[in-house]
Amino acid sequence: MTMDASKHIQLSARNYFLLRSVIFSVSLLAQPLCAEEANPSLMTEKANQRLRLDERLSLDDYSVTPPVKLNDAIHEYNAKREKAAIKPLQIDIGKALNAVDHAGDTSQLASTISGQTTQSLTIADVRTKALKNNLTIKVAQIDPLISGAEVREEQAKFDNIIFAYAKYGEIDSPKMSGDTVEFKSDNASLDGQQVKLSTVEQDKRSLSLEAGIRIPLRTGGSVTLSSPLENKSSRGRFDSDEYRSAMRFSMSQPLLRNAGVKVNEASIRIAEYSQQAVQLKTRLQSIRVIAIVDKAYWALYEAWGQLDVRRQQFEYANQNLSMVKHRVREGLSAAVEINRAEIGVADRMDALIVAETNLKLAQRQLRFYMNEMAEDTIQTGTLVPATQPSLLKYDFNRNKLLDDALSGRVELLEQEIQLAADLTKIDYLENQTLPLFSLDYQYGALSNTNSNFGQNYRNVLNGDFNDWSIGLKFEMPMTNEARKAQLDYAVQQRNQRLATKSLQILTVKKEIYDALDYVDQNWQRILAARQQVLIAGLNYEAELKQFNEGLRTMTEVLETLTRLGEAQAKEVRAIADYQVALIDTAYATGTLLGYSKLDFN
Numbered sequence: 001m002t003m004d005a006s007k008h009i010q011l012s013a014r015n016y017f018l019l020r021s022v023i024f025s026v027s028l029l030a031q032p033l034c035a036e037e038a039n040p041s042l043m044t045e046k047a048n049q050r051l052r053l054d055e056r057l058s059l060d061d062y063s064v065t066p067p068v069k070l071n072d073a074i075h076e077y078n079a080k081r082e083k084a085a086i087k088p089l090q091i092d093i094g095k096a097l098n099a100v101d102h103a104g105d106t107s108q109l110a111s112t113i114s115g116q117t118t119q120s121l122t123i124a125d126v127r128t129k130a131l132k133n134n135l136t137i138k139v140a141q142i143d144p145l146i147s148g149a150e151v152r153e154e155q156a157k158f159d160n161i162i163f164a165y166a167k168y169g170e171i172d173s174p175k176m177s178g179d180t181v182e183f184k185s186d187n188a189s190l191d192g193q194q195v196k197l198s199t200v201e202q203d204k205r206s207l208s209l210e211a212g213i214r215i216p217l218r219t220g221g222s223v224t225l226s227s228p229l230e231n232k233s234s235r236g237r238f239d240s241d242e243y244r245s246a247m248r249f250s251m252s253q254p255l256l257r258n259a260g261v262k263v264n265e266a267s268i269r270i271a272e273y274s275q276q277a278v279q280l281k282t283r284l285q286s287i288r289v290i291a292i293v294d295k296a297y298w299a300l301y302e303a304w305g306q307l308d309v310r311r312q313q314f315e316y317a318n319q320n321l322s323m324v325k326h327r328v329r330e331g332l333s334a335a336v337e338i339n340r341a342e343i344g345v346a347d348r349m350d351a352l353i354v355a356e357t358n359l360k361l362a363q364r365q366l367r368f369y370m371n372e373m374a375e376d377t378i379q380t381g382t383l384v385p386a387t388q389p390s391l392l393k394y395d396f397n398r399n400k401l402l403d404d405a406l407s408g409r410v411e412l413l414e415q416e417i418q419l420a421a422d423l424t425k426i427d428y429l430e431n432q433t434l435p436l437f438s439l440d441y442q443y444g445a446l447s448n449t450n451s452n453f454g455q456n457y458r459n460v461l462n463g464d465f466n467d468w469s470i471g472l473k474f475e476m477p478m479t480n481e482a483r484k485a486q487l488d489y490a491v492q493q494r495n496q497r498l499a500t501k502s503l504q505i506l507t508v509k510k511e512i513y514d515a516l517d518y519v520d521q522n523w524q525r526i527l528a529a530r531q532q533v534l535i536a537g538l539n540y541e542a543e544l545k546q547f548n549e550g551l552r553t554m555t556e557v558l559e560t561l562t563r564l565g566e567a568q569a570k571e572v573r574a575i576a577d578y579q580v581a582l583i584d585t586a587y588a589t590g591t592l593l594g595y596s597k598l599d600f601n
Contacts, residue, residue: 070391070526123297123387126370130293131286133371140285147275154271158218163226164211171204202236212248218261221253221438242449247460250442256434266428273421277414284410284590289369291587296366298579301385303355303362305572310355313565314348317558320544321345324554337554344558351565389579393523401589402512409508409590415501422494429487435476443468511588519585522578529571536564 131137178197185191212226226248233241258264321341327333363383367373406412446465447457477483540560546552586593 067392067394070393118382118384120384120386121297123294123385126293126297126366127290129370129372130289134289134293134369135371137286137289140282143278144275144282147271147278151268151271151275154268157267158216160216161214162212163214165209167206167208169206173199173202173204175199175201200236202234204232204234206233207231217253218264219253220258220260220264221251224248224250241451243451244449245447245457245460246444248442248444250440252438252440254436254438256437257432258436260431263428263431266424269424270421273417273424277417277421280410280414280417284414287410287587287590287592290592291583293366293369294583294593295580296362296369297385297387298389298576298583300359300362300366300383301389301579302572302576303359304385305576306569307352307355307359309565309568309572310348310352312568313561314345314352316561317341317345317348320554320557320561327548332550340554340558344554344561347558347562348565389575390582391526391575391578394519396516396519396585398512398516401516401585402509405508405512405589406505411504411590412501412508415497415504419494419497419501422490422497426487426490426494429483429490433480433483433487435474437475438473440471440473441469508588512585515581515585515588518581519578522574522581525574526571526578529567529574532567533564533571536560536567540564 176199178199180194180196183190183193183195208228208230210226210228212224215223215225217223228246228248230244231242233239253259321338321344324333324337324341328335328338364373366383444467445460445463446467447460448465540557540563543552543557543560547554547557583593
């Protein structure tokens with residue numbers, strides 16, 4: 001051996017022991033953050049419990065005090081400011097469906113909504129249709145089937161294999177001169193004699209059969225049981241017809257690389273983790289779609305409310321126009337007031353047209369999520385929300401809400417499953433850096449040669465004839481860089497996932513706090529908007545009274561009417577935003593509001 005080769009072998013040995021130290025250090029750094037990641041059974045049970053969890057969020061469970069009804073909250077709000085009770089805004093959807101019918105002044109307004117058939121929908125109906133018809137969910141539902149097939153594929157790698165081989169051949173060989181040989185014999189007349197061996201012309205036929213079973217072991221080895229059968233016959237000067245059989249047993253077992261149940265079942269566990277992650281993703285997709293549908297439902301509710309407000313504004317403007325015309329005819333007001341009143345009617349007609357268009361868009365958006373965009377339903381059906389908004393004030397226990405979100409949020413649990421899969425993969429790749437060192441053993445019980453097939457197996461197991469062998473095999477790359485790189489890649493990938501999980505935890509906390517702040521904000525907006533509606537209504541009545549007394553112009557009256565309409569629109573918007581804030585709170589916890597019992601299967 002040369003000096004360079006000897007030096008290279010020594011360096012390789014040093015690299016091997018250095019690699020083992022690095023692997024041990026990496027394994028310490030790659031330990032999971034919690035005991036659940038190190039225990040696959042606990043991780044699997046946690047995922048199954050999350051999949052069985054009722055997705056409905058009960059807001060009462062997180063409220064420190066009993067929820068306060070809106071009217072009670074308004075009385076409390078008014079008491080603090082020593083004001084009178086507020087008459088709440090009533091959204092009259094039925095009235096909004098009816099066409100505005102005022103002679104002469106409104107003939108130009110062709111309402112495209114009036115005359116259509118209506119369909120009353122609760123939020124539970126919308127959710128059911130979305131889960132049944134939404135194309136996004138239908139696409140996501142295929143993923144668990146694919147992951148289930150991958151798990152079955154991995155589990156099938158330990159299936160027993162039944163095999164059989166058959167081979168038949170014929171050789172019709174001519175006479176052929178062979179080698180010169182020398183006899184070594186205990187017969188003095190033959191000992192030391194040299195002869196020449198020649199293959200004579202002959203016809204040889206052979207038939208080989210073998211059947212058996214190969215059993216892959218979860219320890220990484222394999223066991224094979226087989227029974228070969230051989231028949232050889234020749235035709236010529238020395239005819240022969242011989243049968244031989246055997247019972248063979250062989251076993252091969254790795255001792256380092258690919259050795260052990262944990263290593264060989266790693267791919268199955270990773271596939272099962274992937275299946276659980278896919279199921280959680282599908283559940284998350286369903287929750288996301290339901291949250292979007294809920295928001296679209298309350299957007300439709302807001303569109304109806306805005307339409308009702310704009311119709312009321314349009315009616316008041318027409319009433320003012322009729323009143324002004326009557327006063328001008330009686331000489332109580334100047335003729336210019338008619339022009340001012342007509343301008344007010346035109347402005348509100350424009351707002352009403354925009355509100356009707358927004359209602360159409362909101363309906364179409366909701367139909368899109370429910371996958372009901374057929375041609376016969378776009379123009380003929382009008383969706384009317386039947387579920388009333390939840391106008392209850394909750395004082396949430398933020399710490400409890402956050403703790404449940406961190407333990408039940410689907411994205412975080414999916415991340416934990418991925419971390420458990422990464423740890424399993426690291427263990428497997430660490431084993432792959434070891435040398436290949438395996439033990440092979442083979443034993444065969446042989447029969448003697450028989451000229452009769454029927455008696456061939458009678459003396460297989462009598463122990464007269466047998467063969468056996470045992471061997472060791474060693475194999476290792478000189479640098480092992482490929483497997484070391486794979487291990488390093490898996491470790492860095494897991495470190496990246498750990499950082500991502502930390503970022504997700506911060507994101508969940510931010511989403512919870514933001515959602516709760518929006519809930520409080522929008523509740524205060526509802527209270528403030530109702531105060532504004534009351535004041536604007538009183539101001540409008542006062543301005544209208546002063547107009548009748550000749551102290552105000554119609555322009556000033558219309559300005560107060562506009563402020564009344566804007567205050568009513570703000571209240572509608574605040575109510576819808578409050579419902580959306582509750583939805584965001586539920587979604588931030590990984591669940592959804594408990595309007596109905598849902599079956600995600």
